[in-house]
Amino acid sequence: MSGTDNFEAVVQERRTEAVAEFHEDKTLIKRFQHALHTTPALVPMIVLIASIVLFGLLIGNRFFSAGTLTLILQQVQLVGIVAAAQTLVIMTAGIDLSVGAITVLCSVIMGQFAFRYGIPVPIAILCGLALGTALGTLNGWLVAVMKLPPFIVTLGTWQIILASNFLYSANETIRSQEIEAQAPLLQFFANTFKIGADENGRGGATFTYGVIFMILLVVVLAYALRQTAWGRHVYAVGDDPDAAQLSGVNVRGTLISVYALSGLICAFAGWALIGRIGSVSPTSGAELNIQSITAVVIGGISLFGGRGSIVGALFGALIVGVFSLGLRLLGADAQWTFFFIGVLIIVAVAVDQWIRKVAA
Amino acid sequence: MKTLLAGSALALITMSGAAVAQEGTAACLITKTDTNPFFVKMKEGAEAKAAELGITLSSYAGKVDGDHESQVQAIETCIASGASGILIAASDTAAIVDSVQAARDAGLLVIALDTPLDPIDAADATFATDNFQAGLLIGQWAAATLGDAAADARIAMLDLSVAQPSVDVLRDQGFLTGFGIDTGDVNVIGDEEDPRIVGNDITSGNEEGGRRAMENLLAVNPDINVVYTINEPAAAGAYEALKAVGREADVLIVSVDGGCPGVQNVADGVIGATSQQYPLQMAALGIEAIAQYAADGTLPQPTEGKDFFDTGVTLITDAPVEGVESITSEEGKALCWG
Numbered sequence: 001m002s003g004t005d006n007f008e009a010v011v012q013e014r015r016t017e018a019v020a021e022f023h024e025d026k027t028l029i030k031r032f033q034h035a036l037h038t039t040p041a042l043v044p045m046i047v048l049i050a051s052i053v054l055f056g057l058l059i060g061n062r063f064f065s066a067g068t069l070t071l072i073l074q075q076v077q078l079v080g081i082v083a084a085a086q087t088l089v090i091m092t093a094g095i096d097l098s099v100g101a102i103t104v105l106c107s108v109i110m111g112q113f114a115f116r117y118g119i120p121v122p123i124a125i126l127c128g129l130a131l132g133t134a135l136g137t138l139n140g141w142l143v144a145v146m147k148l149p150p151f152i153v154t155l156g157t158w159q160i161i162l163a164s165n166f167l168y169s170a171n172e173t174i175r176s177q178e179i180e181a182q183a184p185l186l187q188f189f190a191n192t193f194k195i196g197a198d199e200n201g202r203g204g205a206t207f208t209y210g211v212i213f214m215i216l217l218v219v220v221l222a223y224a225l226r227q228t229a230w231g232r233h234v235y236a237v238g239d240d241p242d243a244a245q246l247s248g249v250n251v252r253g254t255l256i257s258v259y260a261l262s263g264l265i266c267a268f269a270g271w272a273l274i275g276r277i278g279s280v281s282p283t284s285g286a287e288l289n290i291q292s293i294t295a296v297v298i299g300g301i302s303l304f305g306g307r308g309s310i311v312g313a314l315f316g317a318l319i320v321g322v323f324s325l326g327l328r329l330l331g332a333d334a335q336w337t338f339f340f341i342g343v344l345i346i347v348a349v350a351v352d353q354w355i356r357k358v359a360a
Numbered sequence: 361m362k363t364l365l366a367g368s369a370l371a372l373i374t375m376s377g378a379a380v381a382q383e384g385t386a387a388c389l390i391t392k393t394d395t396n397p398f399f400v401k402m403k404e405g406a407e408a409k410a411a412e413l414g415i416t417l418s419s420y421a422g423k424v425d426g427d428h429e430s431q432v433q434a435i436e437t438c439i440a441s442g443a444s445g446i447l448i449a450a451s452d453t454a455a456i457v458d459s460v461q462a463a464r465d466a467g468l469l470v471i472a473l474d475t476p477l478d479p480i481d482a483a484d485a486t487f488a489t490d491n492f493q494a495g496l497l498i499g500q501w502a503a504a505t506l507g508d509a510a511a512d513a514r515i516a517m518l519d520l521s522v523a524q525p526s527v528d529v530l531r532d533q534g535f536l537t538g539f540g541i542d543t544g545d546v547n548v549i550g551d552e553e554d555p556r557i558v559g560n561d562i563t564s565g566n567e568e569g570g571r572r573a574m575e576n577l578l579a580v581n582p583d584i585n586v587v588y589t590i591n592e593p594a595a596a597g598a599y600e601a602l603k604a605v606g607r608e609a610d611v612l613i614v615s616v617d618g619g620c621p622g623v624q625n626v627a628d629g630v631i632g633a634t635s636q637q638y639p640l641q642m643a644a645l646g647i648e649a650i651a652q653y654a655a656d657g658t659l660p661q662p663t664e665g666k667d668f669f670d671t672g673v674t675l676i677t678d679a680p681v682e683g684v685e686s687i688t689s690e691e692g693k694a695l696c697w698g
Contacts (some may be wrong), residue, residue, distance in 0.1 A: 001697040067580055075572055168397035173567075173621045176596060177628050192604070206604070275568035278600040279621075281593060282395075284568040333550070334562050335522050 036355045040300045040308045043351055044315035047298075047344075050320060055326035062331055066196060066205035073211045076295075076321035078103075078269055078276060082288045083295040083313040084221055085265035088258050090296055092238040093305025094143060094150035096259070098135070100288030101161035106132045106270030108165055109132040111174045111280030114183045121183045129267045135161060136263015140256035153225040162286065189213060189275030190259075210272040214314070217265065221310045234258060239306030263265030267319050294341060295320060298348045302356075319344065385654040387417040388438035390431055390448040391473075394421040397619060398639050399696035404475065406447065409647040426454040435459045437613070437627070438468070438669070443652030445469035447643060453478040453526075469653040471660065473642045476668060481676065485649065485660040486668035487642045490686030491530035491616070492537075493606060494635035495588075497675040497684060498614035499538020502586055503632045505612060506679035508583075510540070516577040517549075517560040518570060518589040518598055524549050527591060531616050532560075535588045558584050563594040570597025578605060589615045592622025592634060599630045617674065620696040626676050627689035633677035639697055642671045 036042050056064035063069075082099050089096040106128040111122035116142050142153040174224065189210035196204035233254045234300035235245040245251050264319050299316025301308030323344070324337050375601050389406045410417035418441065420434035436459070438446050443674055445468055449454045453475055456514045460470050460482055472483040481484055486666035503510045517535075520528040533543045544551040556580040563569035570589060573631060578584060578601065587602075589595040595615040602608040610631075615622060618636025625631045647659040663670040675684060676692035 062579065071575055071579060075575065080570075125483075170400070171395045171397050173593065175621050175624060176600060177625075177630070259682075273568070276600075277571055277597055278603075279567055279596055281567045283593065285568045325576060325579060328559070328561065329579055331559065331580075333522075338522075 022359065032306055033357075036351075040355075041312040041356075043348075044299045044312050044319060048315050048319050048322065051322045051326070055322060055329070059329050062344045063326060064337065066253075068325070068329075070205045070211075070317065072321040074206070074208055074276075075212075075325065076211040076229025077208065078213045078288065079271055079291045079295055079320070080286065080314055080317040081210075081217060081269040081272060082292040083268060083269040083299070083317050084214075084217050085262035085269070086289075086292040087226055087299075087301055087308065087310045087313040088151070088221070088234065088265075089262050089334050090293075090303060091234050091305060091308065093241075093247060093303075094255075094259075095154065095293070095303070096139065096150070096262055098139060098158040099262065099269075099290050099292055100290075101158050101165065101285050101318060102132050102135050102263055103269045103273060104285045105135075105165040105168075105283060106162050106267040107273045107285070108169045109110045109279055110186060110271060110283050111183075112169060112181070114186065115174055115178070121185045124140050124183075124184065125271060126269060129264060133260050133264040137256060137260040138264070139263065143259065144255035150174040158289065165282050171282050173282070174280040179274070179279065186271070186274045186280070187278065189272040190278070191275075198234055208275065210275050211270070213272060215222060217268075217354055218310055218314045225310060226274055230254070230257070231324065235306055237305075250326055270324025291320070292317075294345060298341075298344050300348060300352060302352055316348075381397035382398065385414075385651060386418070386441060387442040387650045388418050388420065388434065388441075388443050388446045389643065389646075390420045390434045390438075390446060392422050392425045392427075392449050392451050396425070397697060398617075402449070402639040406647050407645040413651045414578035414593050415647060415651060419513050419529045422451050424620060426451050428455055431456060432459045433592070435463055439463050439466045443468060443470065447471050447473050447646040447650070448483075449474045449478055451644055457482045467661070469650055471646045471649060472668075473628075473646055474578040474639065478526075478583065480667050483698050485662065486541045487646050487649075487660075487671055488668050489637035489642075490666070490668075490670045491527050493670075494616045494637065494673045495534020495536075496538035497532040497534075497635050497673065497686075498616065498633050499535040499540075500684045501538075501675060501681055502535075502588075502612055502614050503539045503688070504684060505632065505679065508585070513539075513556050513586045514581055514584045515539070515541075515557050515586045515588065516574065516584045516598075518559060518563050518573045518577075518587060518594050519560055520590045521562050531590060532588070535614070539586075562639045563590060563597065565591050565598070566593050566596035570594030571601045572597075574598035574601035575604075578602075580605075582607075584650065585611050587611055589613060591615060591617045592619055592625060595622070595631050595634075598627060599625075618674075618692065618696055620693065623676060623689050623692040626678060629678075632679065632685070633675055634692075636674045636676050636692055636695060638673075638695070645669070645671065 009274045025138050055349050085099055086096055109131050110125050110128035113119045113127050114121045139153055139157055142148050143150050152187055191209045192206050194204050233249045236249050237251050242250050272339050274280055295317035298319055300310035301312055320341055323340050377465050394536045406486045417430045422430040431451055446463055463470050472486040474488050476486045477483050519532055529549055532549045536543045559577050561573035561576050587598050587651055589598055592615045595613050602611050607672055612632045612646045615631050615634040622634055652658045662668050674687040676689055677686050678689050
């Protein structure tokens with residue numbers, strides 16, 4: 001490196017000059033605020049740990065045991081899976097009100113295809129997954145191509161899908177015992193493995209395949225959002241679709257892919273729903289849309305799009321789970337759970353606004 | 361084939377004969393939803409009876425449970441259509457009262473099905489299940505099945521919702537009364553002080569809620585051995601939670617409803633006993649009452665000692681106990697709905 005080719009050295013020399021810069025007071029609070037801004041999942045993580053410690057102190061070993069803590073994971077698995085789908089959509093500054101309806105309809109399709117028409121179970125499950133993807137794609141097409149607002153689109157498809165669910169199923173339940181005997185694959189996500197259980201298989205940490213699936217899903221999506229071009233495009237589209245378009249991002253394609261993937265994840269949630277409740281029931285899971293939005297908001301994901309992380313949504317779901325079970329163990333009226341979840345939502349949004357005041 | 365045709369023709373003639381007697385009589389059936397098997401069965405019962413008596417029946421339903429607006433519209437349509445009577449399973453029992461009064465003022469007979477109005481005398485009559493009795497039966501059965509062990513039972517109460525609608529309260533308090541537990545205020549769930557009650561939780565009346573509520577209460581006390589459930593889907597969910605911890609064999613689950621999947625669960629030993637109600641009967645009796653009213657203005661009378669007409673409730677179990685009348689799951693299947 002010598003002679004006329006010494007470009008690098010020139011550049012380095014130039015950089016030594018002092019340039020104009022902002023001199024902000026780096027107080028502790030400012031640093032904290034900045035840390036929160038760069039790592040949006042930090043707030044829900046702190047709240048989650050604090051609430052586990054709080055209930056652990058108040059209740060003691062009955063709460064702070066491997067059995068109880070893994071029970072919370074089991075109780076939030078459906079909300080956690082659906083919240084992952086919801087996060088993707090909200091990341092694009094959209095919202096998906098139809099997630100719960102897609103989940104239920106897909107579980108009904110898987111069950112009824114296997115039992116009503118005698119289709120082999122793996123194919124019935126594939127039909128359910130395909131339907132979920134198709135319904136998600138429909139949402140995405142209406143949003144991206146027809147340029148309809150996501151809230152309105154999914155408000156419509158939510159009702160359409162839920163009504164189809166009741167019309168198709170005639171509100172008939174397929175019982176757990178029949179599924180176990182004839183189509184155990186439908187209950188795949190109910191399989192468990194235990195760590196530290198006693199000789200009767202009681203106590204200890206219990207993980208269902210549904211819980212494992214939820215965690216794997218979050219890990220894979222977190223990787224995809226951070227490390228792949230597609231993931232960066234999702235953030236870009238959510239932050240500013242016009243700028244994204246001008247930078248060469250296929251906005252339409254990205255939006256449709258997000259809604260389609262959301263539908264597919266909901267279909268998996270439908271499969272997990274069968275594992276969770278044992279039976280195929282058209283009346284279950286209808287509230288998943290509100291529950292998933294709650295988890296996403298408490299998880300610190302901005303409803304204005306472009307900011308937040310999928311891990312935050314999982315923490316959000318877990319916080320709700322910890323409060324629900326913790327308050328029950330304290331013997332509080334079930335009404336208090338809803339009360340505190342409401343408080344958490346407001347606090348989460350207030351914190352989000354405060355963090356936004358930091359320059360990026 | 362010919363005899364069959366002749367037979368049908370004969371049946372048609374007799375039917376049209378009945379129709380002449382009731383010429384022009386029309387009735388309306390308004391249910392909560394068209395999706396719940398309970399109301400589907402109710403509609404079937406009304407349609408069959410109306411066809412038999414030659415009454416023109418129009419059916420209406422809310423879009424979802426709790427859809428009050430659609431029911432008000434349905435009542436207005438019925439009044440305008442000149443029907444003789446309305447059978448209604450109200451979604452909002454207090455708010456519907458004004459519309460019901462308007463129908464009665466217009467000379468229609470209004471009968472509340474399944475759900476009493478608030479106040480109950482806002483309707484001309486109420487044909488319903490005695491939900492307190494339904495709870496009482498399963499409470500008595502559970503206590504008798506446990507025998508001496510009932511004195512130190514550990515009971516989980518899986519209720520419907522935080523709003524404590526009347527059906528929720530009646531079944532819950534009926535069960536406790538039947539089991540021999542002091543209910544405190546019989547109009548309120550959860551004010552009992554008996555240490556045998558581990559806790560109350562809500563299920564929304566479905567499998568998912570049933571499972572979650574059972575898990576929550578098992579976390580409070582893992583030794584629960586009696587589970588009361590508001591209905592059979594909640595019971596099925598509770599069973600899944602018990603199965604997950606390997607306790608399904610040593611817990612008694614009792615429930616209310618009598619839907620076909622629930623009765624099958626009694627046969628399979630998932631549910632120990634359930635109280636069966638009869639939506640088809642409610643609707644059929646309702647149509648008969650309207651026919652009677654249209655013919656000579658007779659108003660239906662409530663069951664003696666009650667402020668409504670009791671359409672009956674039967675305990676279904678395959679492990680009958682002395683002192684509590686019951687039928688087997690096999691007999692129950694012939695009567696089930698959904």
